[in-house]
Amino acid sequence: KESVYETQKDGKIVVIGQSEVNVNKLQGVIKSLGLDKERFEFCLEYDATKTYNYKKLQYSPKYRVVLFGPVPHSSTGKNESSSVIAEMTSKEGYPRVVLLNYNNELKITKSGFRKALEMLLNEEYI
Numbered sequence: 786k787e788s789v790y791e792t793q794k795d796g797k798i799v800v801i802g803q804s805e806v807n808v809n810k811l812q813g814v815i816k817s818l819g820l821d822k823e824r825f826e827f828c829l830e831y832d833a834t835k836t837y838n839y840k841k842l843q844y845s846p847k848y849r850v851v852l853f854g855p856v857p858h859s860s861t862g863k864n865e866s867s868s869v870i871a872e873m874t875s876k877e878g879y880p881r882v883v884l885l886n887y888n889n890e891l892k893i894t895k896s897g898f899r900k901a902l903e904m905l906l907n908e909e910y911i
Contacts, residue, residue, distance in 0.1 A: 792846045
């Protein structure tokens, strides 16, 4: 569904989910693609994703896109939805959601992260 809600093209890119890769490696990918690492916000600890303030992303144009890896089904911010990802993809006012998949499961890998960012760059979304 196309939303009338617009976010800033140069806005923040949030990466949420338990990561197989440490932040330095992800920042290496960011740098290699010529993106500014200051645009990125990471929440890569599984427990931290449970209590992350997802609400702050809603109707906040400074957030452009959320890249999701594995997150617990029961986290704050899911409201009545089955998961926070379902909440963000079904409700108005959230930034675009991109799922980081590897072999059809949610997983943050260096190549998956690169692929997602390249796709967004090719679309001129970021």
